[in-house]
Amino acid sequence: MGRPRAFDVDEALDAVLCVFWRKGYEGASYADLTEAAGVERPALYSAFGNKEALFRRALARYYERYLDFIPQALQLATAREVAAHILHGAVDLNTRYAEHTGCLGINGVLAGTDEAEPVRQALIDARSAGEAQLRDRLERAKAEGDLPASARPEVLAAFLMTVSHGIAVQAKAGFSREKLSAIAEQALATWPVGQDPAR
Known part of the structure; x- marks a missing residue:
């Protein structure tokens, strides 16, 4: 038996x-x-294997501990609520820790x-995978009339991912939480709505 x-x-x-998180894979x-x-x-x-295996374990831990706002968002009632929760969750996460932003x-x-x-591809x-889950949720929203018939769920999912990734990049560059929140709101101002007047 080992020690x-x-x-x-x-x-x-x-x-x-x-x-x-702070230095990236190669910078660490x-x-x-x-x-x-x-x-x-x-x-x-x-305990963990080589550096790549260690990074993969750390990434899994990151998704589990820090990106829980995304599965929470997918459960919300409307597509706009989903989008808002994701974008504001991204702002919060990417600015929460001064020592490792982004x-x-x-x-x-x-x-x-x-x-x-291999790490870049992972x-x-x-x-x-995250974008595909978001696209599926937005397709459901379109089928339910929460998004207009002209909406393109695959483009909306890519749009949300692009903005949230941009938030991460700009947070790393030093943008404030307030500025990034305003950017999230600007993106949400373009969000399409369905025909149901209750929405």
Whole structure:
């Protein structure tokens, strides 16, 4: 029987998540990760695998702990409420922590070396899956008359994702919560509504 690990795996994962969030996949050095986790490199990789495996675990943790506002949004009654909850949730998350602004899913890897390509693709796939869920919810809204017959759910879903990703980029660049909230409201001002006068 092996010796028990001398560190808390969950705490270590939370610590390295913040490093990846702040520095991105390639910007986070092994020294950064081990220092944040408070363990030596062999112990860290014994627990999580290599750097890519560690990042994937951190990304899963990020989705579970920080992006819960998205599945919450998909349960709301109207498409506009869904859109508002997503955009304002993005503003909140991307400006909540001064030491790591922006979004791990965006900051992770937008462009990188060939070695980082599997991670970049994993992030693209994760964003695509989220967009597909949003598109499905908006298709339902259109079928229910909550969106007009002329609405294009796939374009609206892509529009919301584009604005929310832009919020993440601008938060990382230093935009204030107030400015990003105003941008979210500007985007919502263009949101189409269905024919039901009650909506």
